[in-house]
Amino acid sequence: MHDVRPVSRGPEMGRWLMVAALILAGIALYFWFAPRSRPVAPPAGAEVVEP
Secondary structure: OOOOOOOOOOOHHHHHHHHHHHHHHHHHHHHHHHHHHHOOOOOOOOOOOOO
């Protein structure tokens, strides 16, 4: 009769919390290690366009 699912179940909510935790951990690690790491490629100089 009623095919309405509950809004969220425990295991489903746990999966989304795990995904959110992994994303937040990745962002935190980026801000932790990025300032100390060297650039992959040397920075390019300013391009001089001659008329």
